[in-house]
Amino acid sequence: MDAQGLAQLLSPTGWALLSALPPYDEARTMALSERLRHEGLDPALVAAALTQSRLRAKGHAKFGDFADGMLFTPAGLEQATRLTVAAQHARRYLSAGSTHVADLTCGIGADSMTFAGVGLRVLATDVDEITASVATVNLRHFPEAEVRHADGLDLDLAAEGVDAVYADPARRTSSGSRVFDPAAYSPPLDAVLAVRAQVPALGLKLGPGIPRAAVPADAEAQWVSVDGDVVEVGLWFGPLAPDGPGRSALVLHHGTSHVLRSTPEDDPHPPVGPVGAYLYEPDGAVIRAGLVGTVAHEVHGRLLDPTIAYVTSDTLHDLPTATAYRVLDTLPFGLKRLRTYLRGRDVGRITIKKRGTAVVPEQLRSQLDLRGTTEATIVLTRVGGTQQVLVVESV
Structure with a gap:
């Protein structure tokens, strides 16, 4: 546009x-x-x-009915924060006692809308004139928000009376391809991180693929998933990280929210052992945050393999941060063996889950050629270094 x-x-x-x-x-x-x-x-x-x-x-997926009163740019909608996640951001600023937030890279204004919606004053800037204009339209109902066509890094934050900062650096090129080098973000990650020297209450939204080793030591890094889809990692500094530096996972599922944090009691190298009565599949945000060991600790369980993010336990636990399955059977992987097993149980429809194997589910489904009347779920993974098939059912 x-x-x-x-x-x-x-x-x-x-x-x-x-x-x-x-x-x-x-x-x-x-x-x-x-x-x-x-x-x-x-x-x-x-x-x-x-x-x-x-x-x-398309915006309904992120904004619900609010999308019907908004304007969008294709790039702005692509990067915009989902309303449910933006609300979590706003609550964090409120809990930290912030009153005036500078959104340095406001885009179409998604986060600024939620900041203003909870009563925070907002100074929103964007270097692109059209995008800033679109944000102005989207923030038209919020007198607490001011939008400027400007480079947010040029702001005199002290003179503006800002006590908290938020930024969501662009991570795509003009052609739409993803940018993975933090130095190539717009603005560069280091330039935004430098802002915390002026305003300690700094929050950043980044792509969830950022390596954990690239996370600054003074940040709380929180990976976020929405209904199973890992959407971002937030880096929070100063008063926005009340529990101090560390890693956490925020799991948003059907209107509920759950946070998992590492604790001193967690074993960074959980035990590895045989398949138990139950299999736990940690949420993607938990895996990205490196908290699979925390899940193992919570269920009094163990890993199937030291390199695979599956946890097994002999007892059932209700966890909002992992999906539990009852293990019905375990057998070594082999096409003929698996086909015979499933056909013998009249299976015609099959759900295939996998980790740590090169098997292509659609190809395997075709090779099995099942025609029965019942359903089954199988998990293809490594157990103790060997390829195994776990027949499971959701609990």
Whole structure:
């Protein structure tokens, strides 16, 4: 979206058109576009409005019904924080006693919306003029928020009265490819980290793939998952990390939230042993945070293999940070053996989970050629260094 397209959308005619469009339907877009043009509407305005309609439909996954009143850029929507996660960010600033947050890389304003929504004053900046304009629209209902087209790192934070800072550096190139080198973020990670010398209450949102070794020693690094999808790692400093430096996992699932932190009692090298009565699959955020050993400690269990993130135990525990399965059977991996086993139990539909094996599930499913009437779940993994198949059921 360019400046002209944004201006057209913000005109009375453009905003009325955008508000009147039916729910986005890719199959009907062409016909709708032709009809609107036939009614005399500017083709450029029609194209801009339909693009926004498509982005709003996509934005529902992150913003729910709030998306229907927002504007988006494709890149801004891609990087925007989910509303449920942004709310967790806002609560952290409130709990730290922050009153005035500078969002140095506000993008389309997702986090700034939640900051302002809980009563914090917000100074939001973005180096891209169109993006800053879109954020201004999205923050129009929040008098606590001010948006500027500026480089947030150039702010005189003391003069602005800022007592907390937030940043979400861009991690994609202009062509859309991911950037993995923190020095190539926009702005570079080191430049943002330097801000904590001025304002100790610094929070950063980064991609969850950042190596744990790259996390600053004075940060609380919290990996976050939403309904099983690991979406980010937050680095929190100063008063925003009340429990001090360390690693944690925040698991958000169907409206509930659970935090798992490492404790001094946790064994960084949990025991390895045979398959027990139950198998535990830690949440992805737990694995990224390196807290599989913490799960093993909580269930009084052990690892199946020192390099595999599966935990087994002889007792059942209800954990919000791991999925539990009852182990029904265990057998060495072999195609013919597995086929005979499953066919003998009239299995026709199979769920395949795997870790530590090169087997391709779809290929294996085809090779098994099952035609029965029952369902089964199998786990392909290493146990004590050998390839095994665990037949399990969810509990």
